[in-house]
Amino acid sequence: MSLVDAVRIALRAIAANRLRSALTALGLIIGVSSVIVLIAVGQGAQKGVTERIRGLGTNLIFVRPGTAQGTAQTQGARGAAMTLVASDADAIEQAGIPGIAGVSSQINFPAQAITSAQNVNTTVIGTTANYVDVRGVSLSSGSFISPTDVSTRGLAIVLGAAVAPQLFPEEEPLGQTVRLSLGGGRVTFQFRVVGVMAPRGGSSGGLEDSYVYVPVSSVQNRIAFVRNPTGQVNVSQIDIKTAPKADQALIKDQVTALLMQRHNVAEPDFRVLSQDDLLGAASAVSLTLSILLGSVAGISLIVGGIGVMNIMLVSVAERIREIGIRRAVGAQANDIVKQFVTEALTLCLVGGLIGTGVGVGAAVLLGGRAVAGQTMTTVIQPWSIGIAFAVAAGVGLISGSYPAYRATAVDPITALRNE
Amino acid sequence: MIRLEGVTKTYLTGAGAVHALRDVDLEVRAGEFVAIMGQSGSGKSTLMNILGCLDRPTSGTYRLDGRDVGRLPDSVRAKLRGAAFGFVFQSYNLLPRMSALEQVELPLIYQRVPNRRHLAAEALVRVGLADRAHHQPTQLSGGQQQRVAIARSLVVNPRLILADEPTGALDTKTGQEVMQLLTDLVDQRGITVVLVTHEQSVADFARRTLRMRDGMIVEDVVRPSLRAVSG
Incomplete structure (x- = not known):
C-alpha cells in the first residue's frame, strides 16, 4: 500500500466518524495549545523580570545589607540589622x-x-x-x-x-x-x-x-x-x-x-550584587515557573494522547470485520499497521495543527492584557511549537502502533465471521 | 494445481479437541469447477480456509503448483492471497461507505497495481454492474452486492476463486445468475473455482462435486458429459 493510499484511507475513516474524530482531536488541541500558551506565559514572565532588572539602569552594582546566606529580601523580612x-x-x-x-x-x-x-x-x-x-x-x-x-x-x-x-x-x-x-x-x-x-x-x-x-x-x-x-x-x-x-x-x-x-x-555583613547576579537569581525563579507551567501543559498533552490511543483501540475492536476483509483481499500485516498508524498520526497532526493555531492565537490575545492587575507578557517560543508538535506526532505513532499491532493479531477467519 | 496430502486440522476447544479435517487428500487441476457439499460441521469451511491460505493445516501438506504453501510465513501467504486468490463470501463482505468501484479497487491497492481505477471499472463491466460503479453497498441489492464481491475477486486476475456459500443469502433466481457468472469465469477465462454450498441446484453448476462428512471427503463425483479440463 502506498503512502498516498494510506493517507486517503485514514482520511476516509476519520471523516466517517466525524464527532468521534473531533472529540479525539480536541484532547490534543487542548494539550498542544496549552503547552504553547503556558510556555509563552512563562517566558513572558521571565522577559518581564529581566526587563524590570535592566530597567533599573545600566552598568549598576548594588550593595545591600545582609550576609551571603539568604537574599536581601528575606534578611529584611527577618528585621536584620542595618549594617x-x-x-x-x-x-x-x-x-x-x-x-x-x-x-x-x-x-x-x-x-x-x-x-x-x-x-x-x-x-x-x-x-x-x-x-x-x-x-x-x-x-x-x-x-x-x-x-x-x-x-x-x-x-x-x-x-x-x-x-x-x-x-x-x-x-x-x-x-x-x-x-x-x-x-x-x-x-x-x-x-x-x-x-x-x-x-x-x-x-x-x-x-x-x-x-x-x-x-x-x-x-x-x-x-x-x-x-x-x-x-x-x-x-x-x-x-x-x-x-x-x-x-x-x-x-x-x-x-x-x-x-x-x-x-x-x-x-x-553586606552583599555586593551586579545586575547579572540579580538576573541570574530572577531567571532561576522564572525558570522554575516555566517548568511548572510546562509540566501542567505536558500532563494535558499526555491525557490527550491517551484519549487518542483509547479511540484507536475502540476503532480496532469495531473494525475487526473490516480488517478481516482487507486481509482476505491481500492486505499484509504491515499494511494494516500502516493504516491504523496513519489514521492516528493524521488525527494527531491535524489536532496538533489546530492546537498550534489556537495556542498562538491565545498567546497573542493574552499578551499586553491586564490579568489580576498584572499586565501579561507572552513570548511565543518557536521551540514550544516544535515540542508540542513532536509530542503530538509521537503520541500519534505510539497510540496508533499498539492498536495496529492488536489489529494484526486478528485472525482473518474470525474477523470475517464477526458479523 | 492444488494438492492436499494427509491434511488434518484439529481445533482445541474447552470441550476438547475438535477434528475439523481428518487426513484429507485432494487434487484440483487448473480450470476445474469444484463444488464441496456437506452438512454444517462437516469440515467444508475449514477446507476452504486452508485452500485460501487463511488457515494452516495442523498436519499434512498443501502444495500449490508444487510449492508447500502451508508452511510459508504469513507475509508471503498474504501476498499469495492477494495475487492468486479471489474470495467470495456468503455475506459479501463488502466494506461499508465505499462505492462499488472502490471495493473492487481494494485488492489492487495492496498489490500496488497502477491504473487500478480502469481495471476496477473493467471488472465491474464483466459482472454487469458498470452502471452501479458509484453506488454504496446499502444502495445495492443482495445479488448486486455479490456481483461486486465477485468483481473484487476477479480484478487481480486470480488463478483460483474460492466461494463460500455465494448464493446462501440470495433468492433462487439471483443465485442462479451469480452461479452463471462463476460458470462463465471457468469456461471463458480458465479460472479454477472451488465452491462450498448446501444446495444441490447450486452444486449442479460444477463439473465435480465433493461430499464431506465428519472432516473427511466421502464422495468425489466428476460429471462425465463435459469437455476435458486441461491439466
Whole structure:
C-alpha cells in the first residue's frame, strides 16, 4: 500500500466518524495549545523580570545589607540589622576605585502620602542627588533633590510619575504640600513638591513610577525607628554606577574589601550584587515557573494522547470485520499497521495543527492584557511549537502502533465471521 | 494445481479437541469447477480456509503448483492471497461507505497495481454492474452486492476463486445468475473455482462435486458429459 493510499484511507475513516474524530482531536488541541500558551506565559514572565532588572539602569552594582546566606529580601523580612550607612557610600565614592562613575545610597520604607483631598500608599525612597545620574532616570517637571536639600535635611519631595496624578488629579503638583505619614501615623512630615519624575514605562513594571523621593538625611534624622544608634545614617542600598566596559567583578572585589575594612568584620555583613547576579537569581525563579507551567501543559498533552490511543483501540475492536476483509483481499500485516498508524498520526497532526493555531492565537490575545492587575507578557517560543508538535506526532505513532499491532493479531477467519 | 496430502486440522476447544479435517487428500487441476457439499460441521469451511491460505493445516501438506504453501510465513501467504486468490463470501463482505468501484479497487491497492481505477471499472463491466460503479453497498441489492464481491475477486486476475456459500443469502433466481457468472469465469477465462454450498441446484453448476462428512471427503463425483479440463 502506498503512502498516498494510506493517507486517503485514514482520511476516509476519520471523516466517517466525524464527532468521534473531533472529540479525539480536541484532547490534543487542548494539550498542544496549552503547552504553547503556558510556555509563552512563562517566558513572558521571565522577559518581564529581566526587563524590570535592566530597567533599573545600566552598568549598576548594588550593595545591600545582609550576609551571603539568604537574599536581601528575606534578611529584611527577618528585621536584620542595618549594617550599611550613608558614609559607606561616600567612602566608596572617595576611594578612587577605577571604573566607578557614580554612587548613590537609598533607604526605602512604606508611607502614606496625603494631600488635602487624596491619600496614597507609596514607598518612600530616601536618597541623594546622585540618584538621577546613577539610575539613569529623568524628570518630567521641576528638579530632583539637590545636594543642598541633602546637606540641609530639606523637606523636598519628588513624586513618581504615577503618584503625581493620584495626589494632584487637577492641580499642578510643583510647589504643593504633601504630608508623609510613617509608622502607621505615628510620625507625619510636610514636604514641598520640587519635581515629578518622567514615567519609566512598562519595562520596569511601573514600580518606580509609584515611588516618592526625599533627601535621605531629612527622614533619617527625624524618624526614631530607623535612626542608627551610632548617629550614622542607615541606608538599605548603595547603588554604584560603573563606567561602560568596566570590570564589574574587580570593582565588586574592591568595594567588598573596602567595606569589610570599614565595618571591621572578617565576613562581609553586606552583599555586593551586579545586575547579572540579580538576573541570574530572577531567571532561576522564572525558570522554575516555566517548568511548572510546562509540566501542567505536558500532563494535558499526555491525557490527550491517551484519549487518542483509547479511540484507536475502540476503532480496532469495531473494525475487526473490516480488517478481516482487507486481509482476505491481500492486505499484509504491515499494511494494516500502516493504516491504523496513519489514521492516528493524521488525527494527531491535524489536532496538533489546530492546537498550534489556537495556542498562538491565545498567546497573542493574552499578551499586553491586564490579568489580576498584572499586565501579561507572552513570548511565543518557536521551540514550544516544535515540542508540542513532536509530542503530538509521537503520541500519534505510539497510540496508533499498539492498536495496529492488536489489529494484526486478528485472525482473518474470525474477523470475517464477526458479523 | 492444488494438492492436499494427509491434511488434518484439529481445533482445541474447552470441550476438547475438535477434528475439523481428518487426513484429507485432494487434487484440483487448473480450470476445474469444484463444488464441496456437506452438512454444517462437516469440515467444508475449514477446507476452504486452508485452500485460501487463511488457515494452516495442523498436519499434512498443501502444495500449490508444487510449492508447500502451508508452511510459508504469513507475509508471503498474504501476498499469495492477494495475487492468486479471489474470495467470495456468503455475506459479501463488502466494506461499508465505499462505492462499488472502490471495493473492487481494494485488492489492487495492496498489490500496488497502477491504473487500478480502469481495471476496477473493467471488472465491474464483466459482472454487469458498470452502471452501479458509484453506488454504496446499502444502495445495492443482495445479488448486486455479490456481483461486486465477485468483481473484487476477479480484478487481480486470480488463478483460483474460492466461494463460500455465494448464493446462501440470495433468492433462487439471483443465485442462479451469480452461479452463471462463476460458470462463465471457468469456461471463458480458465479460472479454477472451488465452491462450498448446501444446495444441490447450486452444486449442479460444477463439473465435480465433493461430499464431506465428519472432516473427511466421502464422495468425489466428476460429471462425465463435459469437455476435458486441461491439466
